[in-house]
Amino acid sequence: MPLERNLDNIELQAMHHVSAYVVVYEGEVDLTSMHEAYRLLCVRHPVLRARVERVGTRYRFRVPESGSPRVAVHRSGGENHLREVGRRWRPDDAVAQLTLVKGETRGLVAMFTDHAIADGKAKLAYLHELLRLYGEIVAGTRPIAEPGRSLPDTPSQTLRARVGSEAMPPVVNESDPRDFLGAEALRRYIRLSPNQTKRLVAVARQNKTTVYAVLCGVILLAQRRYWQKEPPATMICLAMVNLRERVTPRVGALDTTNFIGVSPAEVKVEADTDPIALGREVREFLENAIAQRRPEQEILARTTGSQSPPVGQDLGTAAISNLGVVSDFPVVPNVRITDFQIFTQSIKGATPSYGVYTYQGCLSIEAFYRSDLYPHSQADSLVEDISREIARLLDDEGDETVPRTEQQLVGDVG
CATH class of the missing domain: 3.30.559.30 (Nonribosomal peptide synthetase, condensation domain)
Structure with missing residues (x-):
C-alpha cells in the first residue's frame, strides 16, 4: 500500500509556495554519488517523493510505490535554471526536486521543496542531511538508509499532541490551495x-x-x-x-x-x-x-x-x-562550500x-x-x-x- 495522508489547512495554505536552499561550491561533485545521496534521502524521508492528489474536495499526499526522485542536471548556467523549475512547479507532479548546475571548477546544489512539506527549519535539515550522505558515499562509507514508513505529522496533529484535543478549535472550512497560488x-x-x-x-x-x-x-x-x-x-x-x-x-x-x-x-x-x-x-x-x-x-x-x-x-x-x-555544512571530499543562498520563487x-x-x-x-x-x-x-x-x-x-x-x-x- 502506498503511503498517503490528507493535508491539513496549514499545509493547504502553504502549497504552491516553492523555494530552493542552495549551496555554491568549488571543486568537483561526483554526479553519480550525489544522485545516490538524494535517492537515500528520499528513502529515509518518503514525503520528498510525494505528490499531491485531489480526491473529491480533499487534497492528499501520496507516495508512488515506484519511480525515481526528481533530479535535474545542467552543465552551465545558474539562476535561469532555478527560475525555470519554479515556473513549472506542480505539486501534483512533485513536491521536491534536486537541481545540480555543474561547471568546470564550481557549481550549485539546489534543493527545491514545496512549503506544504517543509518550512525553513525543515528545508535546512534536509539539505544538511543530503550533503552528509553525499560525503559518506564519496568517502567510501555506505550510509545506512532505513526506509521511512510514515509521512511527517500534520501541523494540526502536532499541535493536538501538545495542547490536547479540547484546546483545538473546530475546522470551519477546508482551505482551497487555489486561493493561495500567489505570483x-x-x-x-x-x-x-x-x-x-x-x-x-x-x-x-x-x-x-x-x-x-x-x-x-x-x-x-x-x-x-x-x-x-x-x-x-x-x-x-x-x-x-x-x-x-x-x-x-x-x-x-x-x-x-x-x-x-x-x-x-x-x-x-x-x-x-x-x-x-x-x-x-x-x-x-x-x-x-x-x-x-x-x-x-x-x-x-x-x-x-x-x-x-x-x-x-x-x-x-x-x-x-x-x-x-x-551552521557550516558537512565537510565533503574534493568540494569546498563557499556560499549558502535562498531562492524564493513565489x-x-x-x-x-x-x-x-x-x-x-x-x-x-x-x-x-x-x-x-x-x-x-x-x-x-x-x-x-x-x-x-x-x-x-x-x-x-x-x-x-x-x-x-x-x-x-x-x-x-x-
Whole structure:
C-alpha cells in the first residue's frame, strides 16, 4: 500500500509556495554519488517523493510505490535554471526536486521543496542531511538508509499532541490551495561583508537590542517612505516565530511540515522615526506576544481554515523571517562550500517579505515582492533605501561601503 495522508489547512495554505536552499561550491561533485545521496534521502524521508492528489474536495499526499526522485542536471548556467523549475512547479507532479548546475571548477546544489512539506527549519535539515550522505558515499562509507514508513505529522496533529484535543478549535472550512497560488517573486538581495556584519551586531548590542529587531526597524522605515499614508501611520511587522522549541515536548525539524507562528507587531512609523527605537518597540511587542503564547494561538487559528491572501499593494506591512545563523555544512571530499543562498520563487500575499540569515559571518537579506504588484523600480528603491539605512547605522559613508544590493544572487557557472 502506498503511503498517503490528507493535508491539513496549514499545509493547504502553504502549497504552491516553492523555494530552493542552495549551496555554491568549488571543486568537483561526483554526479553519480550525489544522485545516490538524494535517492537515500528520499528513502529515509518518503514525503520528498510525494505528490499531491485531489480526491473529491480533499487534497492528499501520496507516495508512488515506484519511480525515481526528481533530479535535474545542467552543465552551465545558474539562476535561469532555478527560475525555470519554479515556473513549472506542480505539486501534483512533485513536491521536491534536486537541481545540480555543474561547471568546470564550481557549481550549485539546489534543493527545491514545496512549503506544504517543509518550512525553513525543515528545508535546512534536509539539505544538511543530503550533503552528509553525499560525503559518506564519496568517502567510501555506505550510509545506512532505513526506509521511512510514515509521512511527517500534520501541523494540526502536532499541535493536538501538545495542547490536547479540547484546546483545538473546530475546522470551519477546508482551505482551497487555489486561493493561495500567489505570483512569481520579484527578488532583491542585500549582503553585508563580515566586517559590516560584526559592526551591525555591535550596534545592536550597544543599543541593548538584537540584529533582527534593528533590521525590522530599518525595513519598516524604508517602506514608510514609499507608503502614501497621511500621518499618523500605524505599520505592522509580521514576525515569523519558530515554535518547535517553544512547546513541550519539543518538535524536531522533520517531525512535521510547518510549525511557524506569526506574531504581528503594530507600531507608529514616520519618515524620520529612529529605526533603533522602532526596532526596540517591535522586539518588546514580540517578547510580550511570545510570553502570552500568541504565536501558538495564531497557528491554532489557521488550522480552522482561512480566507485567501489580500490583493493590492501593502506597504504598511512587512513580513520578516529570521533563519538565524546557518551552521557550516558537512565537510565533503574534493568540494569546498563557499556560499549558502535562498531562492524564493513565489509569494502569496500582497505583503513585502524579507528573509534574514547569516552564513560564514556574512548577513544576507532576501527581499521579495509580488511581481504583479510592485514595479522593478520600486523594489530597487526599497532595497537601496534599506541598504543605505544600514550603512548609516554603521557610520559608513560613501557608496563603496554601502552593503551590496543585487537583483540576482545565484551567479552563472560554466
